[in-house]
Amino acid sequence: MSILSKFVNWLSAVFLRKHKFSLGLYGQVNAGKTSLANRISLDWLGEEVGKVSEIPHETRSVTKKEHVIVKAGGRTLEMNLLDMPGIATKIDYKDFLRYGIRKDAAQARAKEATKGIIEAIKWLEKVDVALVVMDSTQDPLTQVNITVLGNLEARKIPVILVANKIDDKSAKPERVRDAFPQYAVVEVSALTGEHIEKLYEAIAKSVG
Amino acid sequence: MAEIQIEFLSSSVLSGKQPKQKLSSILDLVKKGKIVVLEEPLSATEEAELISSTMSSIGSKFPGIEISRLGESSEGIRAAAIKLLGGKTAGLTIVGPSSLVRQIKRNPGKLSVFAGK
Numbered sequence: 001m002s003i004l005s006k007f008v009n010w011l012s013a014v015f016l017r018k019h020k021f022s023l024g025l026y027g028q029v030n031a032g033k034t035s036l037a038n039r040i041s042l043d044w045l046g047e048e049v050g051k052v053s054e055i056p057h058e059t060r061s062v063t064k065k066e067h068v069i070v071k072a073g074g075r076t077l078e079m080n081l082l083d084m085p086g087i088a089t090k091i092d093y094k095d096f097l098r099y100g101i102r103k104d105a106a107q108a109r110a111k112e113a114t115k116g117i118i119e120a121i122k123w124l125e126k127v128d129v130a131l132v133v134m135d136s137t138q139d140p141l142t143q144v145n146i147t148v149l150g151n152l153e154a155r156k157i158p159v160i161l162v163a164n165k166i167d168d169k170s171a172k173p174e175r176v177r178d179a180f181p182q183y184a185v186v187e188v189s190a191l192t193g194e195h196i197e198k199l200y201e202a203i204a205k206s207v208g
Numbered sequence: 209m210a211e212i213q214i215e216f217l218s219s220s221v222l223s224g225k226q227p228k229q230k231l232s233s234i235l236d237l238v239k240k241g242k243i244v245v246l247e248e249p250l251s252a253t254e255e256a257e258l259i260s261s262t263m264s265s266i267g268s269k270f271p272g273i274e275i276s277r278l279g280e281s282s283e284g285i286r287a288a289a290i291k292l293l294g295g296k297t298a299g300l301t302i303v304g305p306s307s308l309v310r311q312i313k314r315n316p317g318k319l320s321v322f323a324g325k
Binding site for chain 1: 251252253255256259260262263264266268271272273274275276277306312314315
């Protein structure tokens with residue numbers, strides 16, 4: 001960020017009580033990042049960020065929505081919303097075949113997904129605040145989650161853990177709290193919007 | 209019966225290498241079908257770099273890795289001081305090819321590796 005843009009942000013913050021920052025959505029594949037990005041974008045811009053699919057790696061490049069104005073915690077926040085590709089340590093094109101995708105298309109999807117993961121990792125040092133989205137129906141103590149959190153912590157980037165999919169009967173959001181007690185955890189359903197206001201308040205709190 | 213080869217790497221083997229060399233030597237062994245056990249926890253930054261390098265290497269014969277770390281990430285001033293004084297940070301890292309290592313289950317103090325073809 002240039003000195004001039006930092007100065008403009010400072011002026012906005014001081015005189016307009018408006019805080020401008022980038023918000024990155026990180027997490028494993030199919031944790032519900034795009035559903036959550038869509039929920040936030042629909043609430044404040046009236047339009048979606050990207051397509052949601054049961055097929056893994058639907059989001060294969062960083063998708064951005066700029067100038068999302070959020071009012072929460074008595075403040076006005078202006079953010080660039082960054083929906084990141086899900087991070088994984090393996091991508092086998094054969095896994096896509098079971099969804100009825102042709103072999104050549106599955107191989108192309110796998111190739112794009114690998115590039116998306118590299119891009120998401122590069123962006124780890126560029127976001128101002130990170131939402132690490134976890135699927136409450138799954139064990140949160142995975143190496144991908146630990147690696148993402150470790151990288152954000154090393155860069156001193158504020159983190160909010162989002163225990164997503166609480167609408168699912170098998171959800172156990174308390175496992176997220178138990179696994180990562182040192183972080184703020186917000187339980188939400190990106191699908192139904194349950195507790196989404198609490199997330200906006202947590203975001204407002206995290207930007208200081 | 210499928211053979212499984214496990215390679216244990218001591219901290220001293222890795223300590224002389226540059227970070228990129230260290231990660232590429234780990235990945236080279238894993239691409240050869242070996243499960244690598246490091247006598248130290250990788251840092252979160254190294255793990256992210258290893259995942260990036262893995263993504264660049266993925267093809268029809270190499271679908272990726274399974275990785276898990278036991279112990280605190282070897283990052284920060286404390287870890288740097290320990291290494292500077294010739295010591296090593298407590299913990300270990302397991303990396304294996306995902307075609308062989310189906311899952312690494314973790315509890316705070318225990319890793320269980322499920323491998324086989």
